[in-house]
Amino acid sequence: MIRVVLPAHLRALARADGEVELRVEGPVTQCSVLDALEARYPVLRGTIRGHNGGPRRPFIRFYACAEDLSHEQPDAPLPDAVASGTEPYLIVGAMAGG
Amino acid sequence: MSGVRVLVGTRKGAFVLSADGKRGNWAVSGPHFPGWEIYHVKGSPADPDRLFASQTSGWFGQVIQRSDDGGASWNPVGNEFAYDGVPGTHQWYDGTPHPWEFARVWHLEPSLDDPDTVYAGVEDAGLFKSADGGQHWQELPGLRTHKSGPGWQPGAGGMCLHTIILDPGQPGRIFAAISAAGAFRSDDDGVTWQPVNRGLRSEGIPDSGAEVGHCVHRLAMHPSRPSVLYMQKHWDVMRSDDSAESWHEVSGNLPTDFGFPIDVHAHEPDTVYVVPITSDSHHFPPEGKLRVYRSRTGGDDWEALTRGLPQDHCYVNVLRDAMAVDSLDECGVYFGTTGGQVYASADAGDSWSPIVRDLPAVLSVEVQTLP
Numbered sequence: 001m002i003r004v005v006l007p008a009h010l011r012a013l014a015r016a017d018g019e020v021e022l023r024v025e026g027p028v029t030q031c032s033v034l035d036a037l038e039a040r041y042p043v044l045r046g047t048i049r050g051h052n053g054g055p056r057r058p059f060i061r062f063y064a065c066a067e068d069l070s071h072e073q074p075d076a077p078l079p080d081a082v083a084s085g086t087e088p089y090l091i092v093g094a095m096a097g098g
Numbered sequence: 099m100s101g102v103r104v105l106v107g108t109r110k111g112a113f114v115l116s117a118d119g120k121r122g123n124w125a126v127s128g129p130h131f132p133g134w135e136i137y138h139v140k141g142s143p144a145d146p147d148r149l150f151a152s153q154t155s156g157w158f159g160q161v162i163q164r165s166d167d168g169g170a171s172w173n174p175v176g177n178e179f180a181y182d183g184v185p186g187t188h189q190w191y192d193g194t195p196h197p198w199e200f201a202r203v204w205h206l207e208p209s210l211d212d213p214d215t216v217y218a219g220v221e222d223a224g225l226f227k228s229a230d231g232g233q234h235w236q237e238l239p240g241l242r243t244h245k246s247g248p249g250w251q252p253g254a255g256g257m258c259l260h261t262i263i264l265d266p267g268q269p270g271r272i273f274a275a276i277s278a279a280g281a282f283r284s285d286d287d288g289v290t291w292q293p294v295n296r297g298l299r300s301e302g303i304p305d306s307g308a309e310v311g312h313c314v315h316r317l318a319m320h321p322s323r324p325s326v327l328y329m330q331k332h333w334d335v336m337r338s339d340d341s342a343e344s345w346h347e348v349s350g351n352l353p354t355d356f357g358f359p360i361d362v363h364a365h366e367p368d369t370v371y372v373v374p375i376t377s378d379s380h381h382f383p384p385e386g387k388l389r390v391y392r393s394r395t396g397g398d399d400w401e402a403l404t405r406g407l408p409q410d411h412c413y414v415n416v417l418r419d420a421m422a423v424d425s426l427d428e429c430g431v432y433f434g435t436t437g438g439q440v441y442a443s444a445d446a447g448d449s450w451s452p453i454v455r456d457l458p459a460v461l462s463v464e465v466q467t468l469p
Contacts, residue, residue, distance in 0.1 A: 046178060
């Protein structure tokens with residue numbers, strides 16, 4: 001299972017408690033994880049990236065294994081530790097606004 | 099017993115304020131959607147329990163919420179606002195072409211007779227319509243693609259379509275206003291549009307009487323006399339007696355003719371309310387005195403309404419969508435401030451008292467009169 005951590009506002013919007021666990025078929029990439037997340041929680045469509053798999057929203061960041069993956073290609077494989085569920089995939093609202 | 103429900107959108111959530119017809123004791127519900135900007139909340143005239151809310155965030159984008167029980171519970175509906183076709187460009191602040199980009203929904207206007215139909219005015223300026231209770235949205239592109247569109251420029255708050263008025267006397271007639279393009283009218287349910295800005299004068303644009311380019315802040319209409327419209331422009335309070343074909347100024351004796359909201363008494367089509375604000379950049383009440391001005395003559399002659407409002411050291415603003423009236427026998431008037439106060443008058447403006455004092459900055463106020 002893939003473990004996903006959402007920012008608090010999106011947890012509230014999705015009415016999800018704590019980490020979200022997702023089953024992803026095929027290669028584990030940022031795109032496939034977000035596809036699975038949006039399939040589970042359609043309300044999140046458009047809040048993390050554009051509709052229909054569009055680009056990441058500007059103030060959203062993706063982290064895993066202490067690395068910033070925000071600028072990686074959406075179809076690049078995620079680290080093995082994320083694919084195995086050892087480490088979570090973090091969706092973060094960037095700190096901004098003073 | 100009849101009652102009122104005041105729907106308040108703020109920078110950090112929505113609030114629902116409820117009272118019986120006496121409007122003396124208020125129940126406060128909220129914040130709903132805490133931490134999100136709630137640009138507008140409005141109820142369906144056809145089903146008062148159906149409410150729509152525009153929930154936005156610079157981080158997470160646009161969400162539309164719907165309640166089917168008068169605000170007790172909410173569920174998100176559709177949030178995909180895709181412009182029709184390739185949207186092209188408008189002018190940026192520096193005059194260069196800038197692609198049309200959806201930012202947020204400023205205003206939601208439910209249909210007068212169908213609870214499943216609702217219109218949305220968005221930034222960058224466009225008009226969308228949902229016929230399924232907000233689940234799906236389709237642009238009415240005739241407004242954005244008007245031949246003048248490539249020349250529209252944003253106002254300081256963005257290029258927003260902030261006012262939508264559905265004409266109760268002529269089905270299919272819609273008025274819309276855009277900062278800073280001006281007022282527009284459709285007579286075919288939003289398919290085609292014409293600018294309706296004749297008579298406006300704006301000193302900040304090269305041709306002060308141009309067909310478009312005016313910073314219209316708000317339009318208001320009394321439903322019993324829909325051919326008469328009132329306008330609060332960046333400067334000037336204006337009136338039209340011919341469905342916006344032409345306008346004339348009715349600022350009269352106002353201390354300043356700048357402001358944002360304008361509204362009309364529920365039972366007196368010639369009684370109009372504005373909140374004068376010092377400008378160009380101050381955006382607080384003149385002399386630190388928060389005064390609503392009322393005209394009982396359809397403009398020109400204005401009286402200051404001060405009883406119960408702070409008359410010294412008050413430096414809040416009242417934004418364009420933050421005033422509303424109820425339709426009880428003694429018309430109630432409501433407005434919210436950027437300081438977080440929501441004031442109510444149960445006597446048509448003669449006296450005021452705060453319902454709440456310390457909300458986040460108020461973006462919008464709407465009122466439902468309940469049976």
